[in-house]
Amino acid sequence: MPRCPSCNKLMTHSTQENVRLNTCPGCFGIWIEKIALNRLARTPAPPPADGSPEQSLQELAEIVVESNTKGRLHCPVCPVDLVKDRYHPLIPVEVDRCPKCAAVWLDVGELPLLRRLFAELQSSTDPQVMALRDKVANTALAMEQMHQRTRDLQDINTGTGPLGFGGYGSLGAGSSPEANAVGITMDVLINLLTR
Numbered sequence: 001m002p003r004c005p006s007c008n009k010l011m012t013h014s015t016q017e018n019v020r021l022n023t024c025p026g027c028f029g030i031w032i033e034k035i036a037l038n039r040l041a042r043t044p045a046p047p048p049a050d051g052s053p054e055q056s057l058q059e060l061a062e063i064v065v066e067s068n069t070k071g072r073l074h075c076p077v078c079p080v081d082l083v084k085d086r087y088h089p090l091i092p093v094e095v096d097r098c099p100k101c102a103a104v105w106l107d108v109g110e111l112p113l114l115r116r117l118f119a120e121l122q123s124s125t126d127p128q129v130m131a132l133r134d135k136v137a138n139t140a141l142a143m144e145q146m147h148q149r150t151r152d153l154q155d156i157n158t159g160t161g162p163l164g165f166g167g168y169g170s171l172g173a174g175s176s177p178e179a180n181a182v183g184i185t186m187d188v189l190i191n192l193l194t195r
């Protein structure tokens with residue numbers, strides 16, 4: 001069982017919506033495979049089981065601003081440091097990912113915020129949000145076409161391709177600098193989604 005990269009406690013297995021992950025009993029952060037995170041982030045979270053009101057986007061964001069690890073963390077599995085990366089060009093949540101095993105460390109509150117922002121971004125009919133979505137999708141498409149041309153030219157038959165920190169589904173985008181340039185700040189995003 002891996003230890004927490006943040007507080008070094010032994011993590012425990014758990015599941016959320018049938019997705020397996022590791023939770024730290026000390027700081028309540030989450031250690032999760034990239035593929036599992038991509039799936040979970042795109043699944044809207046169920047309402048609180050105890051009937052209490054859902055936290056607002058602003059409240060969720062405040063928890064994350066507070067909990068986000070500033071220092072460099074070490075992968076609990078591989079002998080490398082974790083890399084700080086925005087999870088998605090439109091979602092200003094910085095996560096720590098391992099460049100070797102591709103697992104991701106999420107400080108407490110980051111997963112609920114990711115899930116909420118994905119849901120809000122996908123359902124928003126605000127023209128500015130829709131324009132941003134299009135921009136990310138078009139950038140992703142252009143990047144994919146470029147990668148495809150590169151693959152055709154080089155006749156690479158590995159089938160793995162240039163894996164970005166992505167799999168962004170219907171929101172599009174990859175982890176290229178071009179796609180990340182579409183990124184906006186948390187304040188701007190929350191303003192767009194809550195007005």
Ligand SMILES: [Zn+2]
Pocket residue numbers: 004005006007008009024025026027028029
């Ligand atoms: Zn911890």
Ligand SMILES: [Zn+2]
Pocket residue numbers: 075076077078098099100101102103
């Ligand atoms: Zn690793």
